[in-house]
Amino acid sequence: MSDATDDTPKARARGPLVIELDEPLPDVAAAPEIEDPTGRAMQAAMARMARPAGRGPGRWILLIASALASLMLGVAAWDFATALIGRVPVLGWLAAGLSGALVLALLVWALREWLGYRRLKRLDSLRARAETALAAGDLTQARATVAALKALYGASEPDLADLLDPVAALETAEAVLLVPLDAQVQVEIESAARQVALATALVPMALADVAVALASNLRMIRRIAELYGGRPGTLGNWRLARSVAVHLMATGMVAVGDDLIGSVAGGGVVSKISRRFGEGVVNGALTARVGLAAMDLCRPLPFRMGRRPGVSTVTARALRGLFSRG
DSSP: OOOTTOOSHHHHTTSOOOOOOSSOOOOGGGSOOOOOOOOHHHHHHHHHHTOOOOOTHHHHHHHHHHHHHHHHHHHHHHHHHHHHHHHOHHHHHHHHHHHHHHHHHHHHHHHHHHHHHHHHHHHHHHHHHHHHHHHHTOHHHHHHHHHHHHHHHTOOOOOOTTOOOHHHHHHHHIIIIIHHHHHHHHHHHHHHHHHHHHHHHHOOSTTHHHHHHHHHHHHHHHHHHHHTTOOOOHHHHHHHHHHHHHHHHHTTOSSOOHHHHHHHHOHHHHHHHOHHHHHHHHHHHHHHHHHHHHHHHHOSSOSSSSOOOOHHHHHHHHHTTTSOOO
16 A cells, blocks of 8 residues: 555556745736847838939949940850850850840840830729829719729629719729739738748747838738739839838838837837737837728729728737737
8 A cells, every 4th residue: 555645656657746935926017128139130121121222323333334344245155155056056046046035035024024014003093093183073084984993803793873972983983893802912911921920939049020011011011912903023023122121210100109019019018028929019000000001002993881990900810829919
């Protein structure tokens, strides 16, 4: 018969091992606060996106140098191909064919970039026409704008033949054509904010969170433009990203206040427990602001029937379950 205080390995395996502490547990709430998170990864990524293009003599020097380098490469390739044709005709013609294919590929790429730029300009033109029609009460302009929207999205609805009010015409088109797209855009913004927050909180490597934030924001901006019918090219996407960053910096929306952090995840508690988690919350909120700014720039109609999502709402939905609310 075993004793009640049996301390054999078999007896210890029957229940949990309890270690009694003589000192009380530390109080997390009484811990000193670390430096407040500032979202340095997103600040650096936005600064890179907002970097101005070359201006003045420097831009012309770069263009002339690029043209001269292209000419030199072209002449060198031609001389190489003709010389090789004289020595080994098969290899020479192969080199000439590859050079022609490269030139053709560059022309196709340039054409796609130009078409992407035109598509973005079309969204800007539609929004400007809609705002003009609303301000002037022009029914003809409103119907022309709706017709252009229907052509853009390949839609047969709405039928506005019975509507005699430009506001009603544009609001009907917005409700039918754009409100469903707004929901998809919000999902894209939430996904990007979640990805940036997780990368900031979990990746300890310096500058890695900046790279993830930059890549995620560029991909998010491209997806938003595609959903609204823009489909920009590589250069067009960078141009749109720069417009978004400049817009945010000009309006002073690149900083996240304590009220927003607290509303999302209990910022005081998060900052006391882990700086990386606090930075993740801030970077996620800044990503949401970038996405909403891109939404404003790419949406072909101003918000009237549709409701523009709030930064706090989008950030809270994106980070729900990732960080404790304390």
